[in-house]
Amino acid sequence: MDVTETSPAVRAGMLNAIADELTAAAGELIPQAMAETHLTEARLAGELKRMVVQLRMFSDVCAEGEFLDVRIDEADPGFVLGPRPDLRRFNLPVGPVLVFAASNFPFAFSVAGGDTASALAAGCPVILKAHPGHPRLSALTAQKVRSALVRTGLPAETFEVVYDQDAAVQVLRDERTAAAAFTGSFTAGRLLARIAAGRERPIPFYGELGSVNPVVVTPDALAERADAIASGFVASVSGSAGQLCTKPGFLFLPDGHGLAQRLGAAADAVPGHPLLHEGIAAAYTGRRAAVLAARGVSVLAEGAVETGPDGLSRAAPTLVEVGLDDLLDQRGALLDEAFGPLSVVVRYAPDRPDLLVDAVGELFPGALTGTVHRGAGEDHAWLRRLVAVLRDRVGRLLFDGWPTGVAVTPAMQHGGPYPATTAPATTSVGTAAIQRFLRPVTFQNCPPELLPAALRDDNPWRVPQRRARAGASLNWGNHSV
16 A cells, blocks of 8 residues: 555554554663763653654644645536636645654654654655664664554555665655755755755755744843843753754843843853764854854853763853844854854843844844743834834744744744745644645546545545535625625
């Protein structure tokens, strides 16, 4: 049985079977993940749960069938623009999908993570490029996935794994590959996107390339909850050693904020945390040095990157502060993402908030998230303009919170304008992620016996069908407001 021809009900069962298999294997998977990634047992247990929840969420998406977006226009000789043929439209799987696993989420964005779950839900075979940071965990997870596929009557070859980068590039160039999804560095993502676009038959490349996620605190918010803002910011920056794509990279505070000592003390109290691998450690060390050397920068918490007796690089948080004018002047040194526990506090003039709004619009053309902390009931013309500026530049706009922690839920948007992602109209988290791997097709005047099951009048798959009845066009526009 080919997964591309399976019913939504079969795919729902397949995804639940994978979730069951991975849940039962937690005692094998978590220790292996700890050994390779140096993440804590608690963090990995939570992430494994998230991976399973994602699979079950997409199982429900399949069971409901709405993702097929079935639309049936009945033949209508009296159609207002002239006779209309019988038209039936639905979504097909695009075909084999290449998924590049991420290093910082060895479960949720790796072998059986959201990209894999959404591609399988769409009915696409998956070729997974394992991340070199956790190869044994990848092999073990893939074994469980393939076992679940076989148990549900699908070929194990529905899910394949490659470990070599050259092999993955070869798959990306292969004419049978229909789409690719990537989470990783800007440099690697750009290179792979060019390959996908440069093929004889270009394919969509859904790349998440990183983000700096600006946070703006208004004077009213600072006056109301300065301590909570300081502690929340440091926790968000330092969690998982800052190795999160939603880490707040810039915190805008009004001049005279008075938080320098509190921020520094809170950051200094955070012990060094292992970085995922030496490639990340080297890149973070270089970015940290460039930021510390930039003109106009003052240090709030120096932090460090140190190698322990076990050979692991550990990073303690580094916080620096700079004025808005210096940030604008030193953007070349300061604006690139630092993938690790480093963030920049930026002072702005509270009596000229228009300058802040203009700078945010200029400095951050695309990010995964933007955050606004405001006072209770605070509402100004400049604040509304800030919200509008951020809305046009981010995929998720938060209020009075912190961007780390991405809810696995239908309405989540995890994507944003370039350079955060290569495909700003899509998401890699939430039920809308399935749309990346679907392609619409319309059947016109198709004989009933040749129609796909989803488009048949007897609807054997029992999926939602939206119908335009004959004669309805004569009343278009005659609705009550």
